[in-house]
Amino acid sequence: MIGGLKKVGLTLFASASAFAILASAAPVAKAQYITRAEFEEYKKSQPVVKWKGAPQISSADGKFSFKVRGRLQIDYNSIDQDEPITGDPDINDWEARRARLGVEGTIWYDWKYKFEIDFAGNEVDVKDAYIAYAGFSDWNNLEILFGQFKIANSLEGMTSSRYITFMERAFFIEAFEAEPRALGVGLHAGSDDDFGWSFQTSYNGPNIGDDGVWDDGPSIWAVRGTVAPVNTDDAIVHLGASYRSRNNGTEEGVSALYNYEARPGLHLADKFVETEPLGESDQYWGLEGAAVWRRFSVQGEYAELSTDVPQYYKSMSSRSINPDYNGWYVFGSVFLTDDMRNYEADKGEFGRVKPNNPFDLKNGGWGAWELAGRWQQVDVGADASALLAAGHDCDKCGDEEGWTIALNWYPTAYTRLMFNVIGTDIGGEFNDNDGADISGFGMRGQIDW
DSSP: OHHHHHHHHHHHHHHHHHHHHHHHHHHHHHHTOOOHHHHHHHHHTSOEEEESSSEEEEOTTSSOEEEEEEEEEEEEEEEEOOHHHHOOOOEEEEEEEEEEEEEEEEETTTEEEEEEEEOGGGOOEEEEEEEEEEEETTTTTEEEEEEEEEOOOOHHHHSOTTTOSSSSOOHHHHHTTOSOEEEEEEEEEEEOSSSEEEEEEEEEOOOTTOOOOOSSOOEEEEEEEEEEEEESSSEEEEEEEEEEEEEOSOSSSSTTOBOOEEOSSSTTSOOOEEOOSOBSEEEEEEEEEEEEETTEEEEEEEEEEEEEOOHHHHTTOSSOOOOEEEEEEEEEEEESSSOOOOEETTTTEEOOOOOSSOOBTTTTBOOEEEEEEEEEEEEOOTTHHHHHHTTOOOTTOSEEEEEEEEEEEEEETTEEEEEEEEEEEEEOTTOTTTTOEEEEEEEEEEEEO
16 A cells, blocks of 8 residues: 555656646747747848858848958969070979959948959969949949959950960960059949940059059050840850050150060960060050850950050151051860850850869769860061161060960869960061970969859
């Protein structure tokens, strides 16, 4: 009997204890449950994180965003510089072609910012450093830029180094400085509709890193317009033109005069075509075109540059000295996989290649593979005899013409391996390197975020 009472007592005690525990826990359990409406409201207050090579953090209402950006390009060059003619030894070396780190984002919906530094070559070189007002987005994505940004010249010049088809841009892009950055104010607008278009114009001064001596600050005015009468998922037609006028802001000495030079297709090569400091002002204009049909693509540009030399050069020669230089390129490419180039009509430039089957050994993806070939030329040898007569050093005034074969592998949208083979002929009646045949091989490993 007593044992039975003990069992009953223990049972009642356990039941009471359990009830007490459940009772005390009830408020906590109730606090853990919220309604769907409350959950949706909670979600709206949380930051949104997207992955675009690196995390991009945005406020839920879109007022603010922030992203760390950058790129790393590691190059190897092996170059035969035809030493018997040029006197320059062959090159076999590595370099960090670009090593950039920066930030970009949005403040209060309409204000954008971008700041990026390049650390390649053990130097600190500010690239983009600007703010932009985009409150006119309903007006064809109109933006007003303040700060340092890329001046709008040339299709290949405006296309990011992350997305260009070859390791180096065309000869004339380098010779005519058709992709410079400078401080100033600019206006950009465009549309990515079936009939796409873009318009960019700016008024600029010096680059942030310039330390020249000027009577007045240098000035640059540029304008570029493009149209894409065909802009579909399978086909693209791009047409464009650009103009730029520069003045170096000095009338005395040669410290700030423009010179015109180009490497033979690989960055570590020496320069075998170049002028000494020559132009106190110049005018550039260029035409551009491209067409894409699925995996096939062609692209080309032509540019001319007219140079105004200082009066003291003109006074030392009986002949007129105002050289006109020119350059061009044409290339074709084909994807060996089911991929195509990505075009952004509202910017008038090509963008990121996004492989349909990113590289994945487990699931059989091989990324995107692209084969391309380019022929190009630049001539900075005009008026060489008159310049020599005026006492100007013109031992490299001349032209270069060459070809490039490229194989590009895009394992993912943010990584790329590039392999280039180049051959370049150097010419010019007064060029000491006339007749040189430069050849080489280059490869690049690239990642950006």
